[in-house]
Amino acid sequence: MRRDELALDVNGEACRVLARGADTLLEVLRGQLGLTGAKPGCENGDCGACTVIVDGAPIKSCMMLAQEAAGRRVRTVEGLAGTAAQQAFVERFAFQCGYCTSGFLMVAQALCEAHPGADEARMLEWLRSNICRCTGYEEIRAAVRDAVARAKAPAVQGTEPVASASRQG
Amino acid sequence: MIPFDLSYHRPDSVEEAVATYRRLERDGRRPLYYGGGTEIITMARLGQVRTGAGVDLKGVPECGIVERRNGSLLLGAGLTLAEVCERGGWAPLADAAGRVADHTSRCKITLGGNLAGQIPYREAVLPLLLVDTVAVVAGEPGLRRERLADVFRATLRLPPGDFLAQLEVPLHEADGPHFAVKRTRLDWVDYPLMTVVGVRAGGRARIAFSGLCGYPFRDAAMERDLNAGRIQDAIGHIPGPVADDLHGSADYRRHVLAGVLQDALEVLRA
The missing domain is CATH 1.10.150.120 ([2Fe-2S]-binding domain)
Structure with missing residues (x-):
């Protein structure tokens, strides 16, 4: 299973994580960065418990690949x-x-x-x-x-x- | 969790996107073009789609454009449905796109993704079918123009490796009021029992449907009947089997449709 290093901007901090291409932003926030405020609920884009803000827009983090978040400003409830x-x-x-x-x-x-x-x-x-x-x-x-x-x-x-x-x- | 690996690619030009897709295809990676990705992620997690690579089109400048040109509106297929509603500048499309899923999801789902998706409703295409919309398609020689009606027949039909880059909407064709209604079984946010979108053009009503059959459509025989005020005849001309599922029976859909068409004609013939 291949993991690549990925640079993210989360709550104003530059972070580096190791992520599979298939990892969702939700999985990386919780599993790699310990930001457990975004909750896994349906993981199907329905419940909204995993919502974060990406470049000003609300986004369900179970519906976004972590790789998509590179170069964008991510905010979680911890921020x-x-x-x-x-x-x-x-x-x-x-x-x-x-x-x-x-x-x-x-x-x-x-x-x-x-x-x-x-x-x-x-x-x-x-x-x-x-x-x-x-x-x-x-x-x-x-x-x-x-x-x-x-x-x-x-x-x-x-x-x-x-x-x-x-x-x- | 998506139970397989995929590589993520974010080209920043049409040429790079097409070349990346073709290279990945040659390498046996079964790539998919990736817009908002909501459907790909959902289906991948459930094992309903398997791909080795996603080619994200959000970095392609042509896919993010909103521009008015000579009475037409040029919309990038990579715009999110929320952007289409806020910046798109065409009320029938904003009304149809604005009822797809929920607001947060619309911040991710793209216009092109809605048209190209596997989920059968594809409501954003309805207003686009009511005028002679041009699909700007990206392929090996670059961008080419095709009538949307030629490449969208129930589903978006493009050769492998091509993708929908833009849609050019001739705004001047629809010169009257418009109508857009989505009926659901119960909740505001749900798949549609039916979505009906209409415009008036040259004094006649043009109406397109989603949720009624297994695909979105506009039908000439139905429109003839509707413009003559024959609602029941129009319902008799629905061009395929009426959906009969958990959202509603076929008979219930026909019943609801009669009321919706009455409302539509009142608006469009006013």
């Missing part, structure tokens, strides 16, 4: 510390078992950055990409509503907008 999305999920208790949470958080963060102040229709469309088996959708929607509203709001003195805060992680 979201201190963001408004994370804070909103805490304030709204937007999790039950928590297995889907990192995937929802990544979608929320990508939405905040791509469409600060996104309307309800867009927010729901983005959130339809993820499944919560505990059916905690109301709290999740409330949290994401809060996060996108904060992303739109002008920064108050002493705080930073979501997009800037997200880069601190």
